[in-house]
Amino acid sequence: MRVTIFHYAILILGLLAIAVPDGAAISASSLTNQHSLPGAATLAAATGAPASESSLFYGVSPALIWGGIAFILFQSVLITLLVFNHIKRRKAREALMQSERRFRDITSISSDWFWELDENHRLTDLSDRYEKVTRQAVSSQLGTTYLRFEKLSWNDDRRDAWKEHREAIKARRSFRNFEYAAPGADGERCYRRISGTPVFENDVFKGYRGTGTDITEEFERRNQLLHMIYEADLANRAKSAFLANMSHELRTPLNAIIGFSEIITGQLFGELKNARYLDYAKDINDTGKHLLTVLNDLLDVSRIEAGFLTLDENVIDLRRMMRSCARMLDEKISDAKLSLTLHTPPELPALLGDETRLRQVVINLLTNAVKFTPPGGTITASAAIVDSGGLEITVEDTGVGISKADIERVMEPFQQAEQDLSRRYGGVGLGLSLARTLTELHDGTIKLESEPGVGTLVRIHLPANRVRAYPVQDLEQKPLDQIKPLNRVSG
Numbered sequence: 001m002r003v004t005i006f007h008y009a010i011l012i013l014g015l016l017a018i019a020v021p022d023g024a025a026i027s028a029s030s031l032t033n034q035h036s037l038p039g040a041a042t043l044a045a046a047t048g049a050p051a052s053e054s055s056l057f058y059g060v061s062p063a064l065i066w067g068g069i070a071f072i073l074f075q076s077v078l079i080t081l082l083v084f085n086h087i088k089r090r091k092a093r094e095a096l097m098q099s100e101r102r103f104r105d106i107t108s109i110s111s112d113w114f115w116e117l118d119e120n121h122r123l124t125d126l127s128d129r130y131e132k133v134t135r136q137a138v139s140s141q142l143g144t145t146y147l148r149f150e151k152l153s154w155n156d157d158r159r160d161a162w163k164e165h166r167e168a169i170k171a172r173r174s175f176r177n178f179e180y181a182a183p184g185a186d187g188e189r190c191y192r193r194i195s196g197t198p199v200f201e202n203d204v205f206k207g208y209r210g211t212g213t214d215i216t217e218e219f220e221r222r223n224q225l226l227h228m229i230y231e232a233d234l235a236n237r238a239k240s241a242f243l244a245n246m247s248h249e250l251r252t253p254l255n256a257i258i259g260f261s262e263i264i265t266g267q268l269f270g271e272l273k274n275a276r277y278l279d280y281a282k283d284i285n286d287t288g289k290h291l292l293t294v295l296n297d298l299l300d301v302s303r304i305e306a307g308f309l310t311l312d313e314n315v316i317d318l319r320r321m322m323r324s325c326a327r328m329l330d331e332k333i334s335d336a337k338l339s340l341t342l343h344t345p346p347e348l349p350a351l352l353g354d355e356t357r358l359r360q361v362v363i364n365l366l367t368n369a370v371k372f373t374p375p376g377g378t379i380t381a382s383a384a385i386v387d388s389g390g391l392e393i394t395v396e397d398t399g400v401g402i403s404k405a406d407i408e409r410v411m412e413p414f415q416q417a418e419q420d421l422s423r424r425y426g427g428v429g430l431g432l433s434l435a436r437t438l439t440e441l442h443d444g445t446i447k448l449e450s451e452p453g454v455g456t457l458v459r460i461h462l463p464a465n466r467v468r469a470y471p472v473q474d475l476e477q478k479p480l481d482q483i484k485p486l487n488r489v490s491g
Helices: 005-019 040-047 051-058 062-109 129-134 146-151 153-170 216-266 275-306 318-328 330-335 355-371 419-425 431-441 472-477
Strands: 113-117 123-126 175-183 189-201 204-214 314-316 339-343 349-353 378-385 391-397 445-451 455-462 467-471
Touching: 113 129, 113 189, 129 204, 146 153, 146 175, 153 175, 189 216, 216 275, 275 431, 314 355, 318 330, 318 339, 318 349, 318 355, 318 378, 330 339, 330 355, 349 355, 355 378, 355 391, 355 431, 355 455, 431 445, 431 455
Parallel strands: 339 378
Antiparallel strands: 113 123, 113 204, 175 189, 189 204, 314 349, 349 467, 378 391, 391 455, 445 455
16 A cells, blocks of 8 residues: 555545534634634733734644644554555565575475376476486376376286275375386386375365475385395305215215214224324324314304204203313313313293204303413303393303404304404304304393403393292103293393
């Protein structure tokens, strides 16, 4: 609204017409009438002007004067409001124009395009970016729907995704990152990803609007990666099968070597006159057993990687198993001039698991401790119930230790600590890796703590659901189907 002088004049004349009585006229003679203007003389006396001159001002109605003042004030306020409104609208227009410029800039550099559908899911608007990305004219797509691509055989492997998408748009819900295949500009297969949200006006569904992008290159890279993973899996299975076959083929003659060397060292067919032959036979036996251990570890690793290793679970007398493992390594511990302390309290409960595999875990840990502990050192093996209700097996030594940088690496297959230690102590780096894998098959965890020059502590934690209520001394009297989990486990 624009206010001019003309508007002022019209309003003032209107006010005057209302304030002056009908039939009255403002004239010099009427204005000089003292009876009609009692205050004229007083005003003249105060101002020193003739009464006839001062009465000219007072001849106007006071209501008219105050009405004019109020009108002027009202107009001033109105003009001020109009000015502020004009400034506000101008700023709003400038902000809108700036926002539109930003939107155009974003759309010009974005790889996405913008689209709108009507209530029948037909394209009503499509940004120019679509044509630049897909090389398909926007005009050729208007009035069509992307839902027609569902029937292409290219999308057969995404039938479930299409079904869920149909249900979403039928329920008029938003959707994100829906992928589908569509023909490209040259008829070749391309892949797209769209996101959309429903549009409502006065609670009436008007369609969808959203964004779309071409993911053909991404999809092809994804397929290449999946193919590479598949090929790697095949290669890994082939490797595992090869290791399993080779291990099997080598174990047969190796068992013969170990057997014959034991016959020689036992002098079953007569006494050997030269004692050096006994030493050589013992070396052959020890080397053969070491090689057999390596082959067995390789065979286990290959079975685990191929998914062929299964647990033969039963209730285990853990105290007896730990003592058996210690006795198996007694000679090695003695030869290495080490001492072994075993902590297995009498109240130690039974354990559900594969005894052969758990025995293998403990022996591997003890063997590592013996290998990396200098003469005069100590090894401590223990088992106990922890606060969580689970069972913890620990093997601690006063050996050379492992640096923090190597702790995670030595838990991987065929990985060892720093090279000088590997050359000094030998091994193929399977002991700790195999121990971790076998522990995880029992739903447990293994944690290694070590400090160079101080020693190493290995903790094996088995969950509470593998702990059984009856002490080990009762196992022989109780049938296995009557041995229940501990009451605290179920709680």
